[in-house]
Amino acid sequence: MSNGKKILVLGGSFGGLTAAMEIKRRLGNKAEVTLLSKDDNFVFLPSLPWVVTGHRAGARLSLPLSRILPPRRIEFIPASVKGVDASAQQVQTDRGSHDYDYLVIATGPHLACEEIRGLGPEQGFTHCVFSLPHASLAKEAWEQLLADPGPVVLGSTQFASCFGPYYELAFALDYELRRRKLRHKVPMVYLSSEPYPGHMGIDGLGRSRRFIEDELAERDIKTVVNQSVAGIEADAIHLADGSSLPFKLAMLAPPFKGVAGVAELGNPRGFIPVDRYYRHPRHPNIYTVGVAAALAPREPTPVPTGVPKTGYMTVQMAKIAAAHLAAEIDNHPPPVGMEIDELAVICMLDMGNTATLMLADPVLPPRQRTILRKGRWVRWAKAGLERYFLWKMRHGWSNLP
Numbered sequence: 268m269s270n271g272k273k274i275l276v277l278g279g280s281f282g283g284l285t286a287a288m289e290i291k292r293r294l295g296n297k298a299e300v301t302l303l304s305k306d307d308n309f310v311f312l313p314s315l316p317w318v319v320t321g322h323r324a325g326a327r328l329s330l331p332l333s334r335i336l337p338p339r340r341i342e343f344i345p346a347s348v349k350g351v352d353a354s355a356q357q358v359q360t361d362r363g364s365h366d367y368d369y370l371v372i373a374t375g376p377h378l379a380c381e382e383i384r385g386l387g388p389e390q391g392f393t394h395c396v397f398s399l400p401h402a403s404l405a406k407e408a409w410e411q412l413l414a415d416p417g418p419v420v421l422g423s424t425q426f427a428s429c430f431g432p433y434y435e436l437a438f439a440l441d442y443e444l445r446r447r448k449l450r451h452k453v454p455m456v457y458l459s460s461e462p463y464p465g466h467m468g469i470d471g472l473g474r475s476r477r478f479i480e481d482e483l484a485e486r487d488i489k490t491v492v493n494q495s496v497a498g499i500e501a502d503a504i505h506l507a508d509g510s511s512l513p514f515k516l517a518m519l520a521p522p523f524k525g526v527a528g529v530a531e532l533g534n535p536r537g538f539i540p541v542d543r544y545y546r547h548p549r550h551p552n553i554y555t556v557g558v559a560a561a562l563a564p565r566e567p568t569p570v571p572t573g574v575p576k577t578g579y580m581t582v583q584m585a586k587i588a589a590a591h592l593a594a595e596i597d598n599h600p601p602p603v604g605m606e607i608d609e610l611a612v613i614c615m616l617d618m619g620n621t622a623t624l625m626l627a628d629p630v631l632p633p634r635q636r637t638i639l640r641k642g643r644w645v646r647w648a649k650a651g652l653e654r655y656f657l658w659k660m661r662h663g664w665s666n667l668p
Contacts, residue, residue, distance in 0.1 A: 271297040272596055275358060275367035277348055277529065279304030279332045280312070281581040282373030282557035287341050288665035289589035290371070297596060300340075303360065305347040307333050308399075309660060313578055314653050315402040316435045316617065319409055319518075320443055325399045328653070330661055339663045348374065348528030353550045359528075369592055372532075372539060372555040373585065376428075376523040383424060385499030386521055392501050393517040396432050408516055409440070416449050417515025420504055422458035425495045426522035426536070428558070428573025430459065430467050433520055434479065435617045441486045442619025455488045456512055458504065458519070460570040462493050468572045469612070470565055472627040473637035482618070495570050523573055525559060534561050543606045545588040554592060556584035565631045578656075579613045580630065586665075615649040622646035 271294065276287040279302060287302045294300075308329040317323040336343040346360035351370070358365045378397060380387030388394050394405035412419065421437045423430050437457050444450040457464065465471050465479030483490055495507035496519070504512045504519075524530070525537020532547065533539040538561035540548055545560065547553040558581070562574040576584070587605045594601055611628035622645035626638040659667050 271299050272368040273366060274298050274300050274369045274371065274592070275365055276300065276302045276371045276373065277304075277358065278302075278373035278375060278557070278559070279306060279309055279343075280373065280375055280557070281578045282375075282559075282585045283371070284309050284332070284660060285582050285585035285665050286371045286373060286554075286556060286589050287336070288339055288660075288663055289586055290592060291339055291341055292663075292665060293589060293593035294596060299342075301342040301344060301365065302332065302336055303344045303346050303348065303358070303365065304332060305345065307331055307343075307345055309335075310399050311578075311653050311657055312397070313432075313615075313649070315396040315399065316432050316439060318399070318402040319396060319405045319436065320439055321406065325403060328657070329399070330657060335661055335663070348526065351529055351532060351553075353532065353547075353553060356552070368552065369596075370553045371585075371588060371592070372529050372553065372559050373557045373581075374526040374529055374559045376558045377526050377530075377537070379426070379522040379524045382426070382522045383496050383498065385501075386424065386496070386519065392499050393504075393519045395518060395520060396436070397429070397520070405518055412453070412516045413447065413449065415515070416444075416452035418454045418456070418513050420456045420458050420512050420514040420517040420519070422456075422491075423460055423520035423572075424522055425460045426524075426571050426573060427460060427520035428468055428523045429520055429575050429577075430461065431575070431577070431614050431616060433457075433459075433518065436518055437488055438482065438486065438616075438618035441488060450487075455486075456491055456514075457483055457488050458491045458494060458496075458512060460493070460495065460568070460572050462568050462570070464490050464492060466568070466572070467614075468564065468575045469627060469630055470632050472612075472625055472634070473639050475625060475639060478623070478639060478641075493568075493570055523558065529559065533559075541607070543608065544591040544601065545584055545607065546591070554588040556588050557581035560584065574630070575612070577612055577614060580610060583610055615645055615652065617646055617649060622649060624648070 346362040465475035530537030539555040614625040
């Protein structure tokens with residue numbers, strides 16, 4: 268191990284894995300890079316809806332961190348974060364304490380199912396697709412629905428900040444039901460905290476509102492938006508306005524919060540504030556990327572929604588943070604054109620037998636450009652991106668697009 272700066276990265280998903288590899292690539296022996304994650308596997312999360320429909324096996328979407336990091340001269344420690352002492356520059360875990368010179372937080376979200384009675388696959392009656400185990404449980408529930416059809420509710424609760432997978436599931440399940448001649452037995456509702464379909468937590472993009480509304484209407488999927496969920500029972504979702512939605516299968520994005528071990532550095536919901544270089548305003552040697560970072564919406568929505576941080580956005584954040592961290596250690600000026608204002612979003616939305624490409628640059632309006640294109644080629648591109656990203660992470664090519 269080198270005698271360089273000690274850089275500790277928390278989290279092994281898109282942000283943590285990219286940041287660790289990119290910092291090591293830029294600094295070499297000037298940095299001792301350690302990645303700490305409670306999970307040994309990196310999972311390509313954008314493909315989890317395909318696990319639900321049976322088009323992907325979980326093993327195909329996973330990479331073992333304990334195998335891909337050591338060849339890159341990055342230490343991997345399987346542990347859960349319990350706290351951060353920013354003054355002492357130390358992280359406490361369930362496997363001891365770790366000192367750092369620089370800290371990169373990429374811990375993702377805490378799925379706060381406990382905030383809504385009856386929500387979630389463990390203690391409640393609904394499913395979600397933000398982890399491989401959850402997607403596997405949702406697949407089982409989907410197969411049960413095919414054997415015994417009934418109403419389906421898909422969408423997002425208040426304080427959720429990831430909407431794309433549930434639009435994908437609405438379109439994909441509709442397609443699969445029609446293919447099996449079962450659609451007429453399954454009433455479908457898209458329920459969301461968004462003020463309108465296609466809002467996505469980013470005030471929409473281009474003509475996304477009209478596009479999503481038309482696509483849902485063509486498939487006879489009813490929309491219920493601008494709603495909070497008050498509670499859930501085994502066969503019904505109760506809304507804050509007093510109405511209820513019956514279901515046999517429900518898949519809902521839960522409220523997002525910051526992970527407990529780092530939440531003390533953040534706002535009331537545990538998301539960590541950042542400056543234009545993704546540094547903590549009070550602790551400039553702490554960087555935060557991905558869902559853990561607090562990004563304010565342009566304006567609040569009637570029912571609280573969060574700004575999404577997709578895998579593509581998170582990788583951008585991690586590269587920007589790594590570039591600035593490396594420049595500071597090398598005593599170089601900040602890289603030009605690598606700031607939070609440059610953050611864009613690309614979404615490839617699977618729709619069963621077709622797909623849609625959505626681009627917003629920057630992520631929040633007013634924007635330089637937006638793109639919305641529909642075609643089967645987007646579905647092929649999404650599958651290609653999955654293979655490409657797993658290949659480049661397996662080989663440590665974090666600098667590639």
